[in-house]
Amino acid sequence: MHLDDRLQALADFVPEGSRAADIGTDHGYLAVALIQQGKSSFVVAGDKNRGPYEAARRTVRENVLEEEQVSVRLGDGLAVLQPGEVDTVCIAGMGGVLMTAILESSPSITAELKTLILQPMNGAMELRGWLYDHAWHIVDESLVIDDGRIYEIIKAERGSRKKPSGLDLLVGPKLWRKKPPLLKHHIEALLFQQRRILNGMEKSDRAKGDKRFGQVKRRVKALEERLKW
Incomplete structure (x- = not known):
């Protein structure tokens, strides 16, 4: 098979x-x-x-x-x-x-x-x-x-x-440690998803006042940093 x-x-x-x-x-x-x-x-x-x-x-x-x-x-x-x-x-x-x-x-x-x-x-x-x-x-x-x-x-x-930390749970703790060839593509896909969420929240004053807005902003920044390894 x-x-x-x-x-x-x-x-x-x-x-x-x-x-x-x-x-x-x-x-x-x-x-x-x-x-x-x-x-x-x-x-x-x-x-x-x-x-x-x-x-x-x-x-x-x-x-x-x-x-x-x-x-x-x-x-x-x-x-x-x-x-x-x-x-x-x-x-x-x-x-x-x-x-x-x-x-x-x-x-x-x-x-x-x-x-x-x-x-x-x-x-x-x-x-x-x-x-x-x-x-x-x-x-x-x-x-x-x-x-x-x-x-x-x-x-x-x-x-x-x-x-593991929240970011490691998102990316994958073993993936980050091993850094396989597809990891950058994987992080780019995660970054695209998080940016889309952030863009949607930025259109709402109520959403921007929620603590999750800050969490997503920090997550986007952290993913951007991980792409620099």
Whole structure:
């Protein structure tokens, strides 16, 4: 199974020998590839919608895999899992806030997990903050460009650590430390977003009087400084 660059970046972060789940599996490509690449011994491919569920079942059949290797399940979030059934969960292609809601909605499942591989479409800052507030910490991050868009991939493991600064939560603490080739493009995209927010707030006297206005101004300046490294 050939994966696009985004999904392969997720697969690269999955620990060798893990028992994994791909939540919101869509066509089941990641789940199948984890078995074929020898990353996981067992994968649950879960999706809450009937169409993707059926598509994932076809992908598994076409790749001649057994239920004992990839179990395709219809259900919402982590509800497709039993406590302790897997040690690693991958969630990709949805907002960071929705990811936190999924993790919070099944505490008995989340409590047994060791590793999270997350690819938020937005809300990455809020997601990173949630991880540190709930006894997770980020051990690695990567950036990948696929179809003209930059994606952030986050690998988190169980264990409390000091929470990074707000700017590091926005940029990515491990990304800033590693400084991968796409980092400047990533910061430029974040800067564009923050400037757009600032420009909108500047049109309203009420917004300019809110403390968030000052926070956004400082964030814009800090991002501009980071581009100078």
